[in-house]
Amino acid sequence: MHDITQHIxxxxxxxxxxxxxxxxxxxxxxxxxxxxxxxxxxxxETILTNVRLSRRTARPICQDTGTPIFYVSYPEGxxxxxxxxxxxxxxxxxxxxxxxxxxxxxxxSGKNSGDNTGIDFPTVHFEEWxxxxxxxxxxxxxxxxxxxxxxxxxxxxxxxxxRDLKGVRKAVLDAALKAQGFGCAPGILGxxxxxxxxxxxLKAKEQLFRPLPDSxxxxxxxxxxxxxxxxxxxxxIGPMGFGGKTTVLGIKIAELxxxxxxxxxxxxxxxxxxxxxxxxxxxxxxAILAAR
Numbered sequence: 001m002h003d004i005t006q007h008i009x010x011x012x013x014x015x016x017x018x019x020x021x022x023x024x025x026x027x028x029x030x031x032x033x034x035x036x037x038x039x040x041x042x043x044x045e046t047i048l049t050n051v052r053l054s055r056r057t058a059r060p061i062c063q064d065t066g067t068p069i070f071y072v073s074y075p076e077g078x079x080x081x082x083x084x085x086x087x088x089x090x091x092x093x094x095x096x097x098x099x100x101x102x103x104x105x106x107x108x109s110g111k112n113s114g115d116n117t118g119i120d121f122p123t124v125h126f127e128e129w130x131x132x133x134x135x136x137x138x139x140x141x142x143x144x145x146x147x148x149x150x151x152x153x154x155x156x157x158x159x160x161x162x163r164d165l166k167g168v169r170k171a172v173l174d175a176a177l178k179a180q181g182f183g184c185a186p187g188i189l190g191x192x193x194x195x196x197x198x199x200x201x202l203k204a205k206e207q208l209f210r211p212l213p214d215s216x217x218x219x220x221x222x223x224x225x226x227x228x229x230x231x232x233x234x235x236x237i238g239p240m241g242f243g244g245k246t247t248v249l250g251i252k253i254a255e256l257x258x259x260x261x262x263x264x265x266x267x268x269x270x271x272x273x274x275x276x277x278x279x280x281x282x283x284x285x286x287a288i289l290a291a292r
Contacts, residue, residue, distance in 0.1 A: 001078050001134070007279065007286050008090035008136065009097070012068065015138045015277040016060045016099045019051045020290035022212045023188075023249065023274050027051070030186055030239070030246035040244025044186075047239075047272060061273050064142040065100045068122035069205070071137035073129045080126050083134075087124055091116045103143075125202075133282035137209060140275040148183035148269035150175050151201060153262070163263040165224055168193055168253075169231075171265040176232045176248065181241015184271035188212070188250045189232075192266040195256035204268035207252035209276050211290075216253065225251045239272075249274075 027048055034041035054061045070087055074080065092115045094100045104118040105111060116122065152171040154161045159174060161167035172191060179187065190207030192200040216222035228251045238244025249272065258264070279288045 001082070003086060004083075004134070004281055005086045005090045005093070007281060008087055009093050009099075010286075011136060011138050011277060011279040011288055012090060012094040013058065013097075013099045014288050015140055015275050016065055016094075017058050018055050018277075019061055019273065020276065022290065023272070024048070024051055026212050026249040027186075027272060030249065033245045034239070035244075038244065039240075039242035040238045040246070043239040043242055044246075060099060060101070061275060062142060062271075063101065064144065065103065066140040066142040066275070067103065067146070068100065068116065069139045069141055070122060070124045071127070071139075071206075071209075072124060073127045073131070073135040075130075075132050075134070076128060078134065080128075083126070084124060087122065087136075088117050091122050100140075133280055135278060135280050137278045138276065139205070139208060140273075141205075142184070142271055142273065145183045145187065145269045145271040148175075148179040148187070149201070149204075150178070150267050150269075151197065152265045152267075154265060155263075165220075167263070168265050169224075169228065172228055172251070172267060173231065173235075175267040175269070176237075177235060179269055180237055181239075183269045184273070185237060185241060186239055186246045186249050186272050188270040188272075188274050189228075189248060189252070190268040190270065191251065191253040192264070192268075193253065193255045194258035195264060195266075196259075196262065197264060197266075199256060200264040200266040201268065203254045203256055204266040207254055208268060208270045208274060209278070210252045212250045218255070221253050221255065225253055228253075 031044035095116045104113045104121040154167045161170045190204040192203035232248045237247040
């Protein structure tokens with residue numbers, strides 16, 4: 001396979017500077033719901049102005065360009081090692097070109113690597129699949145939203161909850177209430193139910209790739225997503241915690257099998273800037289899409 005480093009740089013640029021249409025449309029709808037002259041509406045108007053300026057000037061949507069999280073699917077015979085090297089090189093180049101802020105610091109010393117590469121940084125998930133082309137998904141996960149993510153083991157010492165949808169509801173509502181405006185609301189919540197501690201959170205983060213208007217393939221979970229969306233927006237936290245009608249833009253939930261002894265509910269909080277794009281590469285044909 002030919003070197004795709006420059007294509008990955010374009011994916012990073014697009015993800016960092018051009019918010020996907022479904023997120024922008026949801027922000028516009030949220031803005032229209034808030035009272036004229038309110039702090040909530042003012043915050044959303046500022047966000048939307050920022051989104052459009054970022055797109056027009058090809059500058060990052062947010063100063064925190066986050067952790068680059070890549071999901072790379074490739075056909076049999078393609079070298080995973082070569083792909084990893086190209087991803088890391090692309091991250092270095094994108095940092096040089098100011099599409100990414102140098103964010104990679106050593107955990108203990110705090111020393112910045114200067115180029116967004118380090119020990120397991122950026123994050124790259126690989127999957128060999130049955131298709132004849134490469135697909136690369138990229139999510140830029142900001143630190144403020146990441147700090148609002150959490151995980152519950154039910155039954156929880158924090159609240160009474162059963163191992164059912166009622167228990168999941170309590171966990172998600174608790175997470176949303178604790179986040180307040182700190183995660184740059186209005187946010188999007190990805191939820192993983194089941195699995196182990198690691199796979200539960202991985203599944204939660206994967207939900208953030210889903211287009212906001214999509215329908216959950218499980219009708220019961222689809223209805224549950226709508227219920228939670230409505231309930232959280234009644235908390236009155238609002239954009240940036242200023243109060244208002246829109247605390248979340250969407251809730252996306254997935255279920256995993258689990259051990260009988262464990263019941264994890266993981267919540268991946270994403271800020272309003274749900275920066276995610278997917279690129280497909282088939283020979284010389286390259287396409288960057290807004291969402292999966």
